[in-house]
Amino acid sequence: MIDLYYWPTPNGHKITLFLEEAGLPYTVHPVDIGAGDQFKPGFLAISPNNKMPAIVDRAPADGGAPVSVFESGAILLYLAGKTGRFFAEDTRGQVEVSQWLFWQMGGLGPMTGQYGHFHVYAPEPIEYARDRYKREALRLLGVLDKRLADREFVAGDAYSIADMAIYPWIDPYKKAPLDLSPFANLRRWHAAVAARPATGRAYAVAERFDTQREMTPEMRKNLFGTPSEA
Incomplete structure (x- = not known):
């Protein structure tokens, strides 16, 4: 348990x-x-x-x-x-999963979190911070979109903890939505994860x-x- x-x-x-x-x-x-x-x-x-x-x-x-x-x-x-x-069984597969897990932990999560803080929670608008973190969040989404151009999931053909880590951080702020229209590969992947029965249960x-x-x-x-x- x-x-x-x-x-x-x-x-x-x-x-x-x-x-x-x-x-x-x-x-x-x-x-x-x-x-x-x-x-x-x-x-x-x-x-x-x-x-x-x-x-x-x-x-x-x-x-x-x-x-x-x-x-x-x-x-x-x-x-x-x-x-x-x-999580992959072979060394190269483990590297793929691990590096994208840490990409989320060190990049997408913190930068998107700061985007949300300054666009949703900050008591007063600070335009420099808003622009800074919006641009960085969109840059990271572009990195992910490119990564997904030739594979079904982030680390390859199999769903992994890298996908689980990244999925909740894609456009999580309803009060400050990010424009995902330029990221066709990301949107395809996001829809596939959303359709999994376990995602609905979670x-x-x-x-x-x-x-x-x-x-x-x-x-x-x-x-x-x-x-x-x-």
């Missing part, structure tokens, strides 16, 4: 995508980041960087004590190793916790600062 510490964000979706694809039993423990659950001592013992998602594997492959893992990319690698699925999990709330000063502090800030 996997204990999943989760909130419906792009990084949270990555893990439900894997768990639903693999059919692993799991229990969701909601971490309401707007309410500050990520700062509670019990969660920090699992995820010391106060970020979700995190997991605790109650039945690790070595039969030992439960294993806790934080950081979404590390969780995907752990689950792929546990199940032997969605996003159904999100609907259970997706609350629409007005941003309050306390929520802003919890999301973008620390509780110790004035």
Whole structure:
């Protein structure tokens, strides 16, 4: 059994995508980041960087004590190793999956996240930041579109943890949509992932916790600062 510490964000979706694809039993423990659950001592013992998602594997492959893992990319690698699925068996295939997983972790996620912050959440418009991160997000989408020109999935012919990591970060902000019309290969791939039954099940999990709330000063502090800030 996997204990999943989760909130419906792009990084949270990555893990439900894997768990639903693999059919692993799991229990969701909601971490309401707007309410500050990520700062509670019990969660920090699992995820010391106060970020979700995190997991605790109650039945690790070595039969030992439960294993806790934080950081979404590390969780995907752990689950792929546990199940032997969605990661290549050969060295070259593993390189393909790994480098695109880290491309998302180090590039697409952070840059798209900053795009969303300055277009959706910033208390006042900062045009330089808006332009900077929009251009970088679109550049990265162009890189992905080119990558998908001659292959079905990001790392080749097989669906992998690289696809699971990237998919939730494609145009995730409804209040500030990105123009995907120039990226035909990306749109084809995105539609194919969206059509997978496990993707539908993963996003159904999100609907259970997706609350629409007005941003309050306390929520802003919890999301973008620390509780110790004035």
